Amino acid sequence: MAGLSPPGVLFAVLGLAAIFAPFMTLAANRIVAGEGRALWTLAAPQITGPGIALMLLGLALGLPAARPFLRIAGAALGLAGLVWLLVLGAASLLAEAGDYARVSPAAGFWCLLVVFALMMADALSALSPGPAARAGLLVLVLALIGALLWSGALSDLSIAQEFASRKDAFYSASLRHLGLAFGSLLAAAVIGLPLGVMSHRNAGLRRALLPVLSFLQTIPSLAMFGIMIPVLSWLSGVIPGARAIGIAGIGFAPAFLALTLYSLLPVVANVLAGLRTAPAATLEAARGMGMTWRQRLTRVELPLGLPVVLAGLRIVLVQNIGLAVIAGLIGGGGYGTFVFQGLNQTAGDLILLGALPTVALALISAIAMDILVEVTTPRTEREE
Amino acid sequence: MIEIDEITKLYEGTAAVDHVSMTVETGTITVIVGTSGSGKTTLLRMINRLIEPSSGEVRINGESTAALPKHELRRRIGYVIQGDGLFPHYTIAGNIGAVPKLLGWSRDKTRARVDELLDLFSMEPAQFRDRYPAELSGGQQQRVGVARALASRPDLLLMDEPFGALDPIIRARAQADLRHIQRQLGSTIVLVTHDMEEAIHLGDRVAVMDGGKLLQHGTPAEIIAAPATDFVAQMVGGVDRPLRLLSLIPVSDVLEDGAAEGEPIAPDTSLRDALSLCLWRGVEALPVADGDRPLGRVTLATIRARAAELA
Numbered sequence: 001m002a003g004l005s006p007p008g009v010l011f012a013v014l015g016l017a018a019i020f021a022p023f024m025t026l027a028a029n030r031i032v033a034g035e036g037r038a039l040w041t042l043a044a045p046q047i048t049g050p051g052i053a054l055m056l057l058g059l060a061l062g063l064p065a066a067r068p069f070l071r072i073a074g075a076a077l078g079l080a081g082l083v084w085l086l087v088l089g090a091a092s093l094l095a096e097a098g099d100y101a102r103v104s105p106a107a108g109f110w111c112l113l114v115v116f117a118l119m120m121a122d123a124l125s126a127l128s129p130g131p132a133a134r135a136g137l138l139v140l141v142l143a144l145i146g147a148l149l150w151s152g153a154l155s156d157l158s159i160a161q162e163f164a165s166r167k168d169a170f171y172s173a174s175l176r177h178l179g180l181a182f183g184s185l186l187a188a189a190v191i192g193l194p195l196g197v198m199s200h201r202n203a204g205l206r207r208a209l210l211p212v213l214s215f216l217q218t219i220p221s222l223a224m225f226g227i228m229i230p231v232l233s234w235l236s237g238v239i240p241g242a243r244a245i246g247i248a249g250i251g252f253a254p255a256f257l258a259l260t261l262y263s264l265l266p267v268v269a270n271v272l273a274g275l276r277t278a279p280a281a282t283l284e285a286a287r288g289m290g291m292t293w294r295q296r297l298t299r300v301e302l303p304l305g306l307p308v309v310l311a312g313l314r315i316v317l318v319q320n321i322g323l324a325v326i327a328g329l330i331g332g333g334g335y336g337t338f339v340f341q342g343l344n345q346t347a348g349d350l351i352l353l354g355a356l357p358t359v360a361l362a363l364i365s366a367i368a369m370d371i372l373v374e375v376t377t378p379r380t381e382r383e384e
Numbered sequence: 385m386i387e388i389d390e391i392t393k394l395y396e397g398t399a400a401v402d403h404v405s406m407t408v409e410t411g412t413i414t415v416i417v418g419t420s421g422s423g424k425t426t427l428l429r430m431i432n433r434l435i436e437p438s439s440g441e442v443r444i445n446g447e448s449t450a451a452l453p454k455h456e457l458r459r460r461i462g463y464v465i466q467g468d469g470l471f472p473h474y475t476i477a478g479n480i481g482a483v484p485k486l487l488g489w490s491r492d493k494t495r496a497r498v499d500e501l502l503d504l505f506s507m508e509p510a511q512f513r514d515r516y517p518a519e520l521s522g523g524q525q526q527r528v529g530v531a532r533a534l535a536s537r538p539d540l541l542l543m544d545e546p547f548g549a550l551d552p553i554i555r556a557r558a559q560a561d562l563r564h565i566q567r568q569l570g571s572t573i574v575l576v577t578h579d580m581e582e583a584i585h586l587g588d589r590v591a592v593m594d595g596g597k598l599l600q601h602g603t604p605a606e607i608i609a610a611p612a613t614d615f616v617a618q619m620v621g622g623v624d625r626p627l628r629l630l631s632l633i634p635v636s637d638v639l640e641d642g643a644a645e646g647e648p649i650a651p652d653t654s655l656r657d658a659l660s661l662c663l664w665r666g667v668e669a670l671p672v673a674d675g676d677r678p679l680g681r682v683t684l685a686t687i688r689a690r691a692a693e694l695a
Contacts, residue, residue, distance in 0.1 A: 285469030288434060288542075289483050289532075290458030303473055378473035380518045 005065035007122045015059045015115045021108035026093050029100040030347050036106050043092035054081030062119045071123035078116040090156040102158035131371045138367055158349040177334035180324040185317050188263030196271025213265035225330050228254030255332030263316040270312025274305025307377045314369035321362040385410050391440030393426050400426045402596040411570040415587035423596040424576045432461045462533030462541040466548040468525045470517040477513040483536045501531040523554040543575040580619050592616050605632050626691045631656035635682045644681040648673035659687050
């Protein structure tokens with residue numbers, strides 16, 4: 001078995017098993033549970049045949065350990081086969097069903113998607129691409145997905161129909177979600193960075209502040225949103241003009257505030273950890289040569305600690321993109337609106353319309369922030 | 385001239401440094417030697433006010449160190465610590481140029497100074513300028529640490545166990561380099577160590593400290609020949625004392641006319657090394673020559689007589 005990539009073998013086994021799982025669901029309308037359809041029952045063999053063949057070839061190319069480029073090609077072929085089957089299968093299934101019928105990807109599709117995506121990631125990590133290559137790759141993947149969505153090839157799918165009937169709501173929810181996640185990140189950074197720097201200098205402040213922030217972090221998210229409602233309702237009542245600038249018990253303000261509070265601990269803790277990365281001897285030397293504390297901060301401690309600080313902001317961003325879904329419960333808007341509407345209507349595809357962009361946003365942010373962390377890591381050796 | 389005047393540091397009522405006074409002449413190396421807890425590092429760090437004295441004062445060329453803001457004072461005093469403390473994210477040129485940058489030197493002036501110092505420390509500027517500290521050996525990092533402290537031509541260089549992290553061979557080389565560079569530049573250096581050997585080898589003057597007090601301050605010969613207290617005697621080592629004294633005297637001091645068999649030795653060889661060579665070669669006399677020019681010889685009998693004189 002020498003020469004086989006162990007993950008490649010695992011992907012092949014999982015992929016083969018997933019081929020036998022229901023690939024798509026056909027339902028009579030958007031509410032009822034549908035019936036699962038296996039791959040080979042989607043359409044005529046001349047349509048399913050090439051798709052299945054592409055995926056099998058892809059799984060096979062993923063096996064050789066020494067050839068990462070071959071494995072990347074295999075993952076790309078597999079994904080192409082997957083899209084082919086999804087697009088043509090949906091059209092073929094709808095052609096034989098009634099007017100209100102809906103088709104959605106099912107377990108088989110999602111499993112295969114995960115298998116090929118992991119295969120791609122595994123092969124790419126073997127090549128250990130630099131930050132520029134990773135950024136380029138991210139843009140390329142986003143462009144491909146964008147082109148696929150833009151082309152209308154997927155418009156037969158149930159989730160696309162949910163989108164089509166809520167286009168405007170979707171765009172405003174997207175803006176709101178981004179505003180909640182990035183806005184609270186910005187607010188937490190603006191408050192947390194100086195707090196972190198001050199606690200670094202002042203042990204008393206540090207001892208007082210960190211337990212408070214830890215306590216905030218332990219409040220369950222739903223409870224935190226709940227606490228915000230009476231607090232902000234009261235504030236909007238007693239402060240004149242507060243309601244006019246949007247401060248109210250429900251809506252954007254409490255959601256934003258709760259997310260900001262959650263973000264403070266990771267920001268402050270990582271600023272503290274980052275500022276501690278400078279070696280003690282280096283700081284002693286900096287002091288001894290006559291650097292003021294501000295010079296030590298800006299020339300030594302911050303440059304050396306910046307990657308750790310940014311890693312903290314990465315945690316906060318990804319966390320807030322996920323948590324912002326819950327804002328939908330208290331009228332805060334964002335993708336959570338679709339998730340909770342979907343739950344109420346038992347419309348699974350409406351839930352996905354909220355969940356999928358949230359996941360995609362979190363993934364993209366995580367990758368982009370990782371690239372940023374790497375770019376800002378100060379050089380301590382020449383490049384060869 | 386550095387004058388340390390009745391300086392004291394109290395920590396919760398206990399004196400870490402207790403009314404210490406001494407004078408350091410310009411262009412000399414003064415080594416403060418003591419065990420850990422003797423107050424030697426506290427004394428050193430009070431000179432550049434990394435530690436504020438509880439009482440007393442330090443004057444550099446007559447001017448009190450308390451007269452300047454701390455960071456300005458420190459920019460005029462070079463400071464070298466154990467384990468170099470280089471900036472890992474600065475190149476070698478950036479590290480050496482750190483103080484000139486703080487002082488607002490022009491880019492060209494700083495660059496010229498960096499190259500000059502690298503040359504002085506036998507490190508090819510073109511090869512080392514753009515490297516990072518992590519790419520250098522321990523000995524090279526230590527040299528960059530000293531070069532950085534000398535960059536702005538400070539009035540005074542403070543060194544806190546500068547060779548403590550080096551292995552014995554590199555350490556001997558670093559001590560010789562320091563001695564050589566100090567002679568060349570005429571720098572004033574105050575160095576702290578726990579190693580009496582290093583103190584005797586490097587110091588023009590040696591100050592022995594214990595329990596926060598200055599026990600004795602004098603030339604290495606004075607310290608070895610006439611230890612002021614039992615503690616100092618213990619530090620300089622009972623049985624080794626004659627040998628240590630001989631190590632301070634060059635053979636040129638006891639040269640006599642005549643010839644001897646074997647490989648000639650240089651006139652600045654110490655009597656201790658000459659004695660060792662006599663024993664090793666099994667001879668009564670060694671020829672002394674300055675390069676190819678014979679100067680005379682040194683005999684075992686004169687070395688013995690000289691040692692007896694000192695005891």
